[in-house]
Amino acid sequence: MGGTKKKADFKVYMKRYWQLYAMLLLPMLYLLIFKYIPMQYIQIAWKDYKLNMSVWKMPVASDNGLKYFKQAFSNRDFWLSVRNTLTLNLLDLVLGFPAPIIFALILNELRLKKFKRVVQTVAYMPHFLSWVIISSLALQLLAPSTGLVNMVFNKMGFASVPFLNDPNHWVLSYIFIGIWQSFGWNSIVYLAAITGINPELYEAASVDGAGRFKKMWHITLPGIRPTIIVLLIMNLGNILGSSFDRPFALQNKTVMDVANVISTFVYTNGIKGLKFSMTTAVGLFQSVIGVIFLLIANSLAKKFGERGIW
Numbered sequence: 139m140g141g142t143k144k145k146a147d148f149k150v151y152m153k154r155y156w157q158l159y160a161m162l163l164l165p166m167l168y169l170l171i172f173k174y175i176p177m178q179y180i181q182i183a184w185k186d187y188k189l190n191m192s193v194w195k196m197p198v199a200s201d202n203g204l205k206y207f208k209q210a211f212s213n214r215d216f217w218l219s220v221r222n223t224l225t226l227n228l229l230d231l232v233l234g235f236p237a238p239i240i241f242a243l244i245l246n247e248l249r250l251k252k253f254k255r256v257v258q259t260v261a262y263m264p265h266f267l268s269w270v271i272i273s274s275l276a277l278q279l280l281a282p283s284t285g286l287v288n289m290v291f292n293k294m295g296f297a298s299v300p301f302l303n304d305p306n307h308w309v310l311s312y313i314f315i316g317i318w319q320s321f322g323w324n325s326i327v328y329l330a331a332i333t334g335i336n337p338e339l340y341e342a343a344s345v346d347g348a349g350r351f352k353k354m355w356h357i358t359l360p361g362i363r364p365t366i367i368v369l370l371i372m373n374l375g376n377i378l379g380s381s382f383d384r385p386f387a388l389q390n391k392t393v394m395d396v397a398n399v400i401s402t403f404v405y406t407n408g409i410k411g412l413k414f415s416m417t418t419a420v421g422l423f424q425s426v427i428g429v430i431f432l433l434i435a436n437s438l439a440k441k442f443g444e445r446g447i448w
Contacts, residue, residue: 183207183419199415206415207423216420219403222396223380229313231373237321239366242328243354261322269319273387276302276315308393316384327369328362335361367444375432378424400424 152159178193184203185196199205210216241261248254264272279286280301288298301311339357348356382401389397398406400420408417439445 180418180422182415183422185415187414206419209413209416210420210423213416215398215403215407218395219398219400220378223378223399225396226309226312226385226399227377227380229309230316231377233313234317234320235370235373237317238324239328239362241321242325242332242362243358245325245329246332246358247350247354258322261325263322264319265323267319269383269387272315272319276311276388280311302388302390303392305393305396308388309396312385312388312397315388327365331362331365332358364445367439371432371435371439374435375428377431378427 282298343353380399380401385399404417407413
């Protein structure tokens with residue numbers, strides 16, 4: 139009887155909610171085709187890559203399959219790219235992570251709705267520009283001699299600043315261009331979290347004489363703290379990851395010592411150098427370190443009383 143009742147309940151449930159499962163079908167197919175099936179090629183890290191041979195039939199590399207890991211770990215450029223990736227991502231985290239939170243808090247305090255919408259639109263727009271366009275704009279604005287910013291500096295009697303040609307200046311330019319490109323779009327999540335805060339809390343705070351700053355500090359920030367923690371954990375999980383288009387579009391030969399990250403190292407050695415096995419080993423190393431950071435960040439969040447991401 140119990141089994142029959144469960145089957146009947148399941149049929150009723152599916153009849154009521156089948157549309158939700160149908161909507162999940164395309165995302166699940168995407169994950170299967172583009173994320174899970176390609177995982178079989180991770181074997182290349184332990185094998186001698188042969189273009190005309192199935193990945194399952196490729197011969198295992200020497201040193202019990204560790205040949206290409208040893209090649210990567212003995213490569214000076216690899217460790218340079220690891221250092222640069224960690225440095226740039228940590229600076230992105232320290233300087234860039236708070237930016238959308240601060241912007242969302244400020245935007246939430248604006249009372250003129252039309253002005254608020256204009257500010258939101260202007261802040262979101264850079265997200266939709268490709269890094270090729272952004273790098274072209276950066277070159278036009280920040281070039282040492284012909285850039286608009288340096289031309290203004292020269293008119294004011296100041297020396298030109300090598301924003302994109304000096305390693306230290308390039309790092310700061312890279313970070314702040316990235317913040318400008320993403321802070322508006324990233325603030326959407328925090329604005330959505332703010333709308334979920336009970337308005338009665340603000341009314342009670344007003345009755346108690348709290349000003350805007352105190353409401354922000356004691357109500358808004360604690361209200362969006364779970365969202366902040368989840369996004370922080372996800373960012374920490376990607377601490378050794380890096381997009382390809384941003385560093386590749388902004389780098390040049392004069393700053394390669396600080397601009398060559400893991401993604402551009404893989405492109406140079408894997409795509410252009412045809413070292414597929416070695417760069418697959420690098421990608422695997424990058425993923426493993428990312429998972430370790432994710433686990434550590436999640437466990438720390440739980441120790442501090444937050445829910446984490448699982």
